Amino acid sequence: MGNMTNTESYRATISSTLDAVDDVSAEVYSFIAKRSGNELAFRAGLLVIEICTNIVKYGYEKSPDEKIWVSIDKNNSSYTILIEDESKPFNPLEYEHIDLDKTDKFERGGMGIFLIKSLSKDINYNYSEGKNKLTITI
Amino acid sequence: MFYLEKRDKGAAIISSEEEFRLTGKISAELKEWFKKQRLDSLETIIFDCQNIIFIDSMGIASIISIYKSITSSGKQMLLSGLRKEVKDILTLLKLDKLFVMDDRKPEEIIKDL
Numbered sequence: 001m002g003n004m005t006n007t008e009s010y011r012a013t014i015s016s017t018l019d020a021v022d023d024v025s026a027e028v029y030s031f032i033a034k035r036s037g038n039e040l041a042f043r044a045g046l047l048v049i050e051i052c053t054n055i056v057k058y059g060y061e062k063s064p065d066e067k068i069w070v071s072i073d074k075n076n077s078s079y080t081i082l083i084e085d086e087s088k089p090f091n092p093l094e095y096e097h098i099d100l101d102k103t104d105k106f107e108r109g110g111m112g113i114f115l116i117k118s119l120s121k122d123i124n125y126n127y128s129e130g131k132n133k134l135t136i137t138i
Numbered sequence: 139m140f141y142l143e144k145r146d147k148g149a150a151i152i153s154s155e156e157e158f159r160l161t162g163k164i165s166a167e168l169k170e171w172f173k174k175q176r177l178d179s180l181e182t183i184i185f186d187c188q189n190i191i192f193i194d195s196m197g198i199a200s201i202i203s204i205y206k207s208i209t210s211s212g213k214q215m216l217l218s219g220l221r222k223e224v225k226d227i228l229t230l231l232k233l234d235k236l237f238v239m240d241d242r243k244p245e246e247i248i249k250d251l
Contacts, residue, residue, distance in 0.1 A: 018162040018163065019162075019163065021162070022159065022161050022162060022163070025161070025192075025194075026159065026192070029192065038223060039222075039223060039226075042192065042223035042227075045192060046192075046194060046227065049161060049194045050194060050195060053162070053194070053195075053196070098231075100231065100232045101232075103202070103231075103232065103233060103235065103236045106198070106199065106202055106231070106233075109195075111195035111198060111199070111231060112194075112195040114231070115195060115227070115230075115231075118230060
């Protein structure tokens, strides 16, 4: 699925399905685990799966023929993750996440947005050239 | 993929023989599998999590769903053997306040019931 263009970069173009999202998350985990250990790999894999799942469910509304682009670049000890899609403009950072004191309501959703915000050192959204572009540093 | 093994003292262990990622499809399978289990005579269910190598929000939601189902019928549920990364995510979500997380092996927990 993914392409490791050189030892410090990873590129993948995936279809808009939850199975493909799970596969790319596992590949990202493996790519980073080999270079920086399991803890950072877990964080990156989780960010990728949460963001791409939102795109599949709410951006493309489960239309499997659409595409998502995932890029990872290593910069010394940190990584830049870029996730792009061509669905309607959707900035996940504008959405409210869960209230951590109301765990009984977690099943209704909102955990993903909380995790995306919490696990990123830096996160930026923009919409340009017909694409949602989410850039994350971990 | 999942097993419910009944033990002494009204306890049972939920486990998997293989390592797995508790994400989308597997989360749905776990919830469906759990609905078919008979827990009538049980008091304590230990979810042996040592083989969960990765978890996402859907996986966490499936554990919450199972936890609610078990505790609403007056039984207790414990999570054992959580890997550090999985435990850290549950703690980040303050789910350590909801779940009982025990680092011991299920057999050791049952011995002390």
